[in-house]
Amino acid sequence: MERSKSEDRLLVFNAFWYSLDVFAPVIDLETAKYWKPKPDQTFARHYLRVQRILGWIIIPIAGATILGLIK
Numbered sequence: 001m002e003r004s005k006s007e008d009r010l011l012v013f014n015a016f017w018y019s020l021d022v023f024a025p026v027i028d029l030e031t032a033k034y035w036k037p038k039p040d041q042t043f044a045r046h047y048l049r050v051q052r053i054l055g056w057i058i059i060p061i062a063g064a065t066i067l068g069l070i071k
Contacts, residue, residue, distance in 0.1 A: 001044075004036045011035075022048060023055040 001013050011034050021029040037044035 001035045002038050004034055019051065022051050023059075025052075025056050025059060 001018070003011070013035055014031070017029055018031045018035055021027065021031040037048060
């Protein structure tokens with residue numbers, strides 16, 4: 001991973017918080033704003049997109065299930 005902007009303050013990358021920030025569409029932990037996959041890491045870029053799409057699909061279904069809307 002690399003910083004998205006060179007003038008950003010010194011931040012330490014944490015894979016768990018970054019993944020949670022990308023996966024959960026309603027939560028903004030601001031980690032994804034500061035980090036991005038390196039340009040030569042094509043698998044990481046594709047995985048990032050898949051994780052975002054799955055987050056938009058799975059999180060609403062899980063919320064509906066918890067609230068009892070889906071039986």
